[in-house]
Amino acid sequence: MSNNNSYLSNYFHRNGRALGSIGYFVLLMVIFLVGAPEAWIRPNLHQSVFVMMPTLIFLTIPLVFLVASGEIDLSFASTYAVAAYVFALLVKNGVDPAICLVLGIFTGAAIGALVGTLIVVFRLSSLVASLGVLFLLRGVILLLSNSRSITIMEIDSHWIYPLLVGNFYGFPMQIFWAAIFVIFCYYFFNKHVFGIHIQHVGDNSVSAEQMGINVNAVKIKAFMFVGIGSAIGGIFTTMITYTFFPTQGFGYLLLALAAVFVGGTPYWGGLGTIIGAVFGVGIIAYMEIGIIAIGWSGEWRQFFNGLIILLALLGHRLHGERVR
Amino acid sequence: MENIIELDNVTKRFGGITALNKASLNVTRGEVVGLIGDNGAGKSTLIKTLVGVYSPDEGDILIRGKKVNAWNALKARESGIETVFQDRALTPQQSIVKNIFMGKELRYPFGFIKEKEQIFEANRLIREIGFTSKLINAESPVGNLSGGERQGVAIARAIYNKAELIVLDEPTNNLSLNETQKVFDFVLNVKKSNRSVLFIGHNIYHVYDISDRFVILDRGEVVHQLNKNDISTPEELMKIMRDTIGAH
Numbered sequence: 001m002s003n004n005n006s007y008l009s010n011y012f013h014r015n016g017r018a019l020g021s022i023g024y025f026v027l028l029m030v031i032f033l034v035g036a037p038e039a040w041i042r043p044n045l046h047q048s049v050f051v052m053m054p055t056l057i058f059l060t061i062p063l064v065f066l067v068a069s070g071e072i073d074l075s076f077a078s079t080y081a082v083a084a085y086v087f088a089l090l091v092k093n094g095v096d097p098a099i100c101l102v103l104g105i106f107t108g109a110a111i112g113a114l115v116g117t118l119i120v121v122f123r124l125s126s127l128v129a130s131l132g133v134l135f136l137l138r139g140v141i142l143l144l145s146n147s148r149s150i151t152i153m154e155i156d157s158h159w160i161y162p163l164l165v166g167n168f169y170g171f172p173m174q175i176f177w178a179a180i181f182v183i184f185c186y187y188f189f190n191k192h193v194f195g196i197h198i199q200h201v202g203d204n205s206v207s208a209e210q211m212g213i214n215v216n217a218v219k220i221k222a223f224m225f226v227g228i229g230s231a232i233g234g235i236f237t238t239m240i241t242y243t244f245f246p247t248q249g250f251g252y253l254l255l256a257l258a259a260v261f262v263g264g265t266p267y268w269g270g271l272g273t274i275i276g277a278v279f280g281v282g283i284i285a286y287m288e289i290g291i292i293a294i295g296w297s298g299e300w301r302q303f304f305n306g307l308i309i310l311l312a313l314l315g316h317r318l319h320g321e322r323v324r
Numbered sequence: 325m326e327n328i329i330e331l332d333n334v335t336k337r338f339g340g341i342t343a344l345n346k347a348s349l350n351v352t353r354g355e356v357v358g359l360i361g362d363n364g365a366g367k368s369t370l371i372k373t374l375v376g377v378y379s380p381d382e383g384d385i386l387i388r389g390k391k392v393n394a395w396n397a398l399k400a401r402e403s404g405i406e407t408v409f410q411d412r413a414l415t416p417q418q419s420i421v422k423n424i425f426m427g428k429e430l431r432y433p434f435g436f437i438k439e440k441e442q443i444f445e446a447n448r449l450i451r452e453i454g455f456t457s458k459l460i461n462a463e464s465p466v467g468n469l470s471g472g473e474r475q476g477v478a479i480a481r482a483i484y485n486k487a488e489l490i491v492l493d494e495p496t497n498n499l500s501l502n503e504t505q506k507v508f509d510f511v512l513n514v515k516k517s518n519r520s521v522l523f524i525g526h527n528i529y530h531v532y533d534i535s536d537r538f539v540i541l542d543r544g545e546v547v548h549q550l551n552k553n554d555i556s557t558p559e560e561l562m563k564i565m566r567d568t569i570g571a572h
Contacts, residue, residue, distance in 0.1 A: 203415035211427035212398035
């Protein structure tokens with residue numbers, strides 16, 4: 001019996017936060033279903049969510065890695081636009097969109113590496129430093145693009161368009177890419193040395209260093225991963241809308257961060273949940289779109305977003321304080 | 325006797341403070357060396373330099389007679405040196421198994437972890453070091469363990485890696501008598517298998533009981549070294565320590 005207890009308690013230690021976030025998601029669905037059944041049954045509500053979710057997933061999941069490593073990054077919302085700008089500008093100049101995609105993602109990784117190096121080497125606060133980079137990069141984008149958007153209708157005829165953001169029996173292709181990304185990240189976080197080292201570093205960086213883990217390298221890689229995720233999100237959105245616009249990504253800043261924490265990843269590092277984050281994204285996406293779908297005015301959206309973040313945080317408190 | 329590790333005139337400074345001043349120390353195969361000194365003598369700095377957490381500003385580190393460059397914690401572990409740090413170097417929110425294999429995970433190609441093998445080994449190790457509670461298994465978080473059990477996890481790490489030199493930094497601090505005896509048994513087992521231990525302690529009686537040789541450190545300098553044969557009681561060791569530190 002005691003053996004069972006220990007397995008059960010270990011199971012909850014490992015999965016409690018993900019289960020919590022699944023629980024909130026189910027609760028939200030029930031509330032929608034009961035409160036506005038006719039809106040909930042309409043397929044276009046879910047279709048809109050499916051369009052929004054992949055971008056949010058590309059942004060949120062890498063943030064789980066970074067938050068678990070004990071850092072935070074706000075600059076991703078601008079990296080998103082820089083990568084999209086590089087992509088759109090190159091496509092506009094006749095470069096093969098597949099190459100543009102690779103270069104765009106490379107740009108995101110490079111920005112992540114720079115931000116990470118700046119923070120880690122100079123021991124800056126990641127919150128404040130990345131806030132600085134957020135504004136700095138946004139300024140660079142506005143200056144470079146002259147605050148003008150770029151339309152890239154030409155990608156429609158290239159093979160990467162149907163492959164990445166086309167339609168597959170009514171489902172947007174980016175849903176499948178996001179699903180692959182989630183599965184990859186789940187294994188990367190839980191079963192790969194990169195994810196395990198991230199958890200050790202975020203839990204106690206001194207211990208990790210004493211055990212020979214290169215703490216700075218692990219953190220810089222986590223920042224790079226956030227840059228890569230933001231770049232993918234930015235480029236996908238640009239492809240879906242055929243347009244780069246210089247303010248894009250800003251709207252996702254707080255939503256992606258909210259999804260990380262609503263998803264059950266604690267802010268203090270060492271722990272994180274990929275599955276929880278996916279449901280966190282689901283909660284945020286349904287809140288964003290659901291409020292409008294049930295016929296309430298947009299003003300309520302922020303109110304309920306705030307409410308659900310607070311309720312989720314209070315709920316996750318049940319999983320206990322930080323263990324030291 | 326072969327030197328497992330040798331520190332040759334190692335100096336380490338932090339800002340304007342010289343924490344280690346031309347310190348030399350060696351550990352040969354199969355011996356237990358006790359490192360003693362007052363608070364602030366530089367024991368901690370010496371240990372952290374020896375195991376690669378700090379890199380020396382001057383002087384050389386030799387592993388089995390060969391000089392090594394760019395010494396760091398990973399290289400130390402790869403050279404067969406495992407350390408049980410004073411703070412145990414654990415990550416309390418992670419499981420016992422993750423802690424035992426921290427930094428030296430069993431891997432498949434491309435960095436994926438052999439999870440089942442690790443859990444099997446960790447369960448075997450925690451039984452070997454005497455965890456009897458059925459509430460604890462390899463996947464239990466370290467944060468739920470007592471001080472002695474945490475020490476056990478840190479020691480299990482050193483056992484698994486079959487280190488040639490195990491550095492124990494204040495291993496008996498805050499332990500019960502029973503737990504202290506377990507640490508002593510562990511040291512004797514290591515010695516029996518012709519491997520070496522560097523034992524750092526405040527408690528002269530503990531250090532005296534377990535060591536073959538003593539190294540006295542004061543204000544960053546190795547001020548005296550003697551064999552256990554040279555003295556007959558811990559009080560004698562304490563007197564020598566007091567005299568050398570006073571004279572220095």
